[in-house]
Structure formats: structure tokens, C-alpha cells
Amino acid sequence: MSSRSIANRLESARLALHNALAESELLAALGQFGYDESRLQQGRSLYESALAVWQSQQQKQGRRRAASAAYHQADAAANRVYMRAVKLCRTLYRDDPVTYRSLGLDGPRSTAFARRVAQMRLFYTAALGSPAILSTLTDYGLTQSQLQNDFALVTALESARSQREVENGEVLGATRVRQEAISVLDRWMGDFAAIARLALEENPQRLEMLGLAGD
Numbered sequence: 001m002s003s004r005s006i007a008n009r010l011e012s013a014r015l016a017l018h019n020a021l022a023e024s025e026l027l028a029a030l031g032q033f034g035y036d037e038s039r040l041q042q043g044r045s046l047y048e049s050a051l052a053v054w055q056s057q058q059q060k061q062g063r064r065r066a067a068s069a070a071y072h073q074a075d076a077a078a079n080r081v082y083m084r085a086v087k088l089c090r091t092l093y094r095d096d097p098v099t100y101r102s103l104g105l106d107g108p109r110s111t112a113f114a115r116r117v118a119q120m121r122l123f124y125t126a127a128l129g130s131p132a133i134l135s136t137l138t139d140y141g142l143t144q145s146q147l148q149n150d151f152a153l154v155t156a157l158e159s160a161r162s163q164r165e166v167e168n169g170e171v172l173g174a175t176r177v178r179q180e181a182i183s184v185l186d187r188w189m190g191d192f193a194a195i196a197r198l199a200l201e202e203n204p205q206r207l208e209m210l211g212l213a214g215d
Helices: 003-022 024-031 037-092 097-102 113-128 131-139 144-199 204-209
Strands: none
Touching (some): 003 024, 003 037, 024 037, 024 204, 037 113, 037 131, 037 144, 113 131, 131 144
16 A cells, blocks of 8 residues: 555545535535534544554654664675675685684675674674784784774664664554554545435535545
8 A cells, every 4th residue: 555545545535524524515415414513523533543643654664764774874884894804814814724713704704684793793702802813903904993893883783773673663563553544544434425425416516525526
């Protein structure tokens, strides 16, 4: 269900209910078929509820898009410095299999998130925990401070992914609520439109005022 479709249906409901309540002749004609002011106010209440949950869902979608963008930015930042360090260490320790393995340099870099982060954590933990590795890397411009900053990007990446999943859950919940509210409004408006056509079949201009002419 597209946002445009929902927006159009909400606007159709707003127009019909507003004009039905605002125009005395319409109100009188509809009242003879059971849609008096009180019943129309019930419809307007359903419209306002559907509008509110739709707007809430749209806001949550916006936050999810922002969280997704933040995740991809954090992923790119962490991966960029990590891969640069991996390439450097693969060159420096190609003839030192013990250090090579301790840094987790053997094998391909995983594309699965959990495994990829585990490889990053192993690398930084091993490098920062070894004075010998730190000394060598410092000679090549990769200082302890820089490694610590790069390691912090991994933590930031994990946090960004967690937040993205939170926002995904919020959107899923909001979408279910929206679907229910829109469905209730659609059913009410469907019944109203059918009765309005009966009540106003001799007055097509009034049907036009409700946005029902030609439907």
C-alpha cells in the first residue's frame, strides 16, 4: 500500500466528512438515511485516528531511513580504515605466520556482519595487545592512538546497526497499526458512500460536494 494511495484515501475521507458536516442541506439529506451529525462525527473520529497513525508511521519511516544511512556511513568508515590496516599488515607479516594468524589475516574477509565484526575485533585486540606489533605499526604511521580510534569505529558500527534494527521494528509495528486504522476507515467510508449515493441520487451536484460523483 503506497503512501500516495493512503494519502489520497485520507483526503477523500476528509473532504466527504467535512462537507457533509458543514453543508446543512447535505446533512439534512444524509440524516434521513441514518447519517446524522453524531454518526458523521464517528466517521470523522475514525479519519482523525487513521490520519494520526499514518503520520506517526511516516515519521518512523523517516527515522528508519536516517538510521539506515547512519549505519552505512559507519560501515564504510570502519571498513575503510580496517582494510587499509589489513593490507599493511599482510605485507609486513607475510613471512611471520604466527603474527599473521594472531591478527586474523588468513582467509577472506567475511561479508556476514557478525563474522566481519569478529574479524575486526580480533585484529584490533591483537594489535593493541602486542607491544611488538604496535612498535612495528608505529614505524609505518599506524600509531596506538590511531588504532584505538579505528577500533572505536567498530563499536560505533555495532551501535549504528542496533539502532537501525530498533527503527525497523518501530516501523513494522507502526505499519500494522496503520493498516488496521485505514481498513476500519475504508469500511466505514465504503458504507457511507453507498448510502450517500442513495440519499443524493437525485442531486448529483451534492454527490460532487462529497467527492463521490462519477465513482
